[in-house]
Amino acid sequence: MSLYINSTLIGASVQDDGRPGLQRYGVTSGGAVDKLALAQGRVLLNDEGNTAALEFSAVGGKFKVQTSSFFVFTGAEALLKLNGNLIPQGQVFGANVGDEIEIGSISKGFYSYLHVAGGFLSTAHLGSRSANVQVGLGTALENGNILPYKRTLHRDLMCLKLNDYFNSNKIRVVSGPQTNLFPEKVLQRFFSTEYKVSPMRNRMGVKLDFNGENFYTDAGLSVLSDAIELGDIQIDGEGTPTVLLNDRQPTGGYPRISTIISADLHKFAQKSVNSKFNFVMVTLKEAIKALEELTEQLRNLRSQVDSLQRDPHNISNLLNYSLVGGAIRGDEFDES
Amino acid sequence: MNFNKNKMVFPHITSIGDSGLIVMFGEKFSIELNQKALALDFEFNKVLPDGVLETIPTLVSLMVRFDPLTVSYHFLKDYMEALLESDLNIEISGGRSFVIPAVYGGKEGPELDEVADLMQIRPDQVISGHSESQQHVMMLGFSAGCSYCGLLPPIWDIPRGKKINPSVPGGSLLIALRQTVFPASNMPTGWRRIGQSPCLTFDLGKDPNFLLKPGDEIRFEQISSAKAQSISHDKLWETLER
Numbered sequence: 027m028s029l030y031i032n033s034t035l036i037g038a039s040v041q042d043d044g045r046p047g048l049q050r051y052g053v054t055s056g057g058a059v060d061k062l063a064l065a066q067g068r069v070l071l072n073d074e075g076n077t078a079a080l081e082f083s084a085v086g087g088k089f090k091v092q093t094s095s096f097f098v099f100t101g102a103e104a105l106l107k108l109n110g111n112l113i114p115q116g117q118v119f120g121a122n123v124g125d126e127i128e129i130g131s132i133s134k135g136f137y138s139y140l141h142v143a144g145g146f147l148s149t150a151h152l153g154s155r156s157a158n159v160q161v162g163l164g165t166a167l168e169n170g171n172i173l174p175y176k177r178t179l180h181r182d183l184m185c186l187k188l189n190d191y192f193n194s195n196k197i198r199v200v201s202g203p204q205t206n207l208f209p210e211k212v213l214q215r216f217f218s219t220e221y222k223v224s225p226m227r228n229r230m231g232v233k234l235d236f237n238g239e240n241f242y243t244d245a246g247l248s249v250l251s252d253a254i255e256l257g258d259i260q261i262d263g264e265g266t267p268t269v270l271l272n273d274r275q276p277t278g279g280y281p282r283i284s285t286i287i288s289a290d291l292h293k294f295a296q297k298s299v300n301s302k303f304n305f306v307m308v309t310l311k312e313a314i315k316a317l318e319e320l321t322e323q324l325r326n327l328r329s330q331v332d333s334l335q336r337d338p339h340n341i342s343n344l345l346n347y348s349l350v351g352g353a354i355r356g357d358e359f360d361e362s
Numbered sequence: 363m364n365f366n367k368n369k370m371v372f373p374h375i376t377s378i379g380d381s382g383l384i385v386m387f388g389e390k391f392s393i394e395l396n397q398k399a400l401a402l403d404f405e406f407n408k409v410l411p412d413g414v415l416e417t418i419p420t421l422v423s424l425m426v427r428f429d430p431l432t433v434s435y436h437f438l439k440d441y442m443e444a445l446l447e448s449d450l451n452i453e454i455s456g457g458r459s460f461v462i463p464a465v466y467g468g469k470e471g472p473e474l475d476e477v478a479d480l481m482q483i484r485p486d487q488v489i490s491g492h493s494e495s496q497q498h499v500m501m502l503g504f505s506a507g508c509s510y511c512g513l514l515p516p517i518w519d520i521p522r523g524k525k526i527n528p529s530v531p532g533g534s535l536l537i538a539l540r541q542t543v544f545p546a547s548n549m550p551t552g553w554r555r556i557g558q559s560p561c562l563t564f565d566l567g568k569d570p571n572f573l574l575k576p577g578d579e580i581r582f583e584q585i586s587s588a589k590a591q592s593i594s595h596d597k598l599w600e601t602l603e604r
Contacts (some may be wrong), residue, residue: 027480047416049566051572052502052546151566161506162547162566202378203386250391251503251510253425254420255379277420277503281472285379313380314430321431 028172029142032126033088033137035167037228040146041139042078045154049253049276056156056163056272059229059295060137062191062324063101067141069327070098070118070184077145078155080173082138083228086129087104089140092172094122096143096181102135102192102296117334135192135296142177158229158273167208186327193301194293198308198316199259199284203252207245207281208261216241216283220304221243221267223297229273232295233266240265246281254278257286257294259305273294289316373398373446377435385442386423386579394514395422396500400457400577401450402442411441419576420501421510457498457577460602462561463585463593464535466492468559470587474521477537477554480520488556489584491515492535497542497577507546507564509538509574514540522552533559535582542582557582560590561598573599 041064043059058064058081058309067079086104099106106113107128111241113119132138148155148164157164168175184304205213219236226233242265254260258270260280269280286294287308299304308316374386385402389397403419406426413433418425426438466489467474478485497511522538530536530546536543536553543553546564559582563573574580585593 048506049416049418049427050502050576051503052506052508152571163506200377200380203374203376203384250387250389250421251501252384252386252420252423253378255382255425255427257379275504276418277501287380310377310380310435317380318431343570 027093027177028174029127029146030090030092031167031169031173032090034169035082035087036085037083038159038167039081039159039229040078040148040164040167041081042154042158043076044156044272045152046158048152050159052276053152053163053275054254054272054276055256056154056158056229058137058156058273060101060139060292062292062320063137063139065324065327066100066116066186067098067139069331070100070116070186071096071141071143071181072184073141073143073145076154077141078148079139079141080146082129082132082140083136085131086138088129089127089173091121091123091125091127093175093178094120094125095175095178096120097127097181098141099129099138100136100188102132102139104132104138105130114185117185118183120181120183120194120311134190134298136298137296142175143179143181143337147174147176160230160273179209184331185329185334191293192296192298194290194297195303195304196306197294198287198290198307198313199257199305199308200287200313202255202258202282202285204246204249205282205284207249208243208283211257212241212243213283215239215306216267217305220302222302223299225299227299229271231260231271231274232269234268236267241267241283242267242292243281249279249281251279254282255285257288257291258282259284259286269294269349287313287316289313289320366560375442377440381427381430383428383438383442384423384436385426385446388422391421393498393500396498398422398450399424402445404456404577405445405448405450406442411438412556413437417577420503429433444479450592456575457579458603460574460578460580461583462559462580462602463590463598464493464557464559464582465590466535466557466584468587470590471535471556473537473554474556476554477520481517483517491517492537492542492556493582496579496581499574499576499580500541501576502572502574504543505545505547505549507529507562507572507574508542508549509544509563509580511544511580512541514542516540520554523554524552526550526552527555530555531558532562532564535559543582560593560595561602562595565595565599567596568599573602 041058044055046055151163222235224235415427532547535557
């Protein structure tokens with residue numbers, strides 16, 4: 027009842043909703059960086075609750091199916107093949123024992139998710155299957171490891187049109203407790219500067235490149251360690267910004283100039299290395315409105331899911347659907 | 363853009379992100395401000411308003427994370443202001459008391475002599491001074507279960523080291539700025555290591571997983587290296603609370 031990892035994996039880990047509530051003990055929540063892509067997979071596979079998916083960054087991997095089940099691939103764009111046949115992202119497919127799933131390098135966006143019916147069942151620590159190997163929660167995934175999941179669960183071959191949110195050039199932020207430690211001129215420059223996502227990035231944080239003077243603050247040098255929020259933009263001792271993500275440290279003493287709004291976190295995290303953008307300051311009210319819209323979008327996912335079994339005349343891109351790859355033998359669900 | 367440059371009045375309440383609120387008790391550290399933050403955390407947690415997800419007390423502040431679609435920042439700000447107007451009892455912050463064994467000096471505390479030099483006292487005085495001090499767990503941070511303990515008497519106000527040690531083991535007793543940092547797993551540090559406890563305060567196999575909470579009191583008790591090796595970590599947790 028598992029998937030066998032048949033290649034080296036870099037920057038891949040099992041992730042669910044994470045473990046909120048433990049930051050007071052020094053543990054940040056972790057969890058899937060792109061909540062939208064995680065939710066899409068759950069809706070497509072008709073899974074309720076905190077199921078876990080396999081999160082990839084930048085590169086993909088190869089897997090051998092050891093128990094037939096149903097899968098779907100969401101998030102950043104990469105080629106997905108089942109036994110060499112292309113399958114579109116957002117399309118549920120069945121795979122049989124011995125089948126090979128291959129995920130290519132990510133071509134647009136940064137984080138992709140492979141979901142299995144019922145979710146991956148790697149060991150939960152502190153109430154979550156989300157791995158954060160650096161702090162001793164979960165283990166690194168290696169060639170030859172297996173990723174367990176439930177015995178075959180039947181799923182319909184649903185599909186969902188995935189929209190492209192991978193290259194937002196405006197990332198919205200709100201001010202925070204240390205915003206005012208920066209001189210007015212530095213703040214003005216911070217919001218007029220164009221940034222580039224640097225290759226120095228992981229689930230802890232994303233360092234930003236930019237042209238021009240660094241963002242110094244004398245007042246910020248004596249900040250006492252306090253709690254770091256998801257999406258905080260930290261200005262380090264050299265005056266360069268780093269956006270802190272799901273696996274960030276729980277506390278820090280570098281000043282944070284502002285915080286990315288909840289509704290834009292997944293859009294920011296999905297930006298490719300070297301992609302450019304600006305930060306835009308919004309009010310708390312605007313941030314909440316954007317979060318309401320995202321929540322509404324997540325709520326509406328279920329009504330947007332389509333069944334593949336419909337009149338082929340109405341499917342304009344029929345050839346993009348892997349009709350054959352979705353077929354199964356028919357005896358997979360027998361109890362024996 | 364209009365940034366408010368008014369001088370802060372403490373306690374100061376402001377938003378952090380769109381799902382957080384932070385109460386700051388001051389700009390400089392003091393044990394009194396730390397106790398106020400912990401007392402507020404204790405009071406606030408007695409009856410959590412709907413929509414509150416977690417509270418995170420740190421050195422001189424308390425952060426509250428909430429679902430802004432369930433409860434508004436402005437509601438919580440008013441709620442906090444009302445709590446702050448009531449007299450917070452800093453004596454009753456839910457703290458427990460622990461005595462934690464530790465080996466001082468030798469290979470377990472390679473920078474003991476350096477700390478003694480900086481404090482201009484003898485190494486044995488460093489050991490007795492440290493092990494006789496009752497310390498507060500002021501916050502947990504940096505990594506899982508890593509406790510910031512203090513404050514030690516003013517003579518312990520020594521700076522952090524200039525060079526970073528890439529990895530010290532969990533259970534290290536790390537000293538600077540009148541504080542003991544007591545990590546539960548390997549960490550890089552610029553703080554000086556004067557000892558080592560066989561006790562790791564974060565254990566995935568235990569329930570609860572974390573031995574210490576902010577607001578607890580601890581005292582370290584000197585034991586020999588040989589004794590530390592004979593201590594079973596599994597049994598240790600049950601015997602520490604006094």
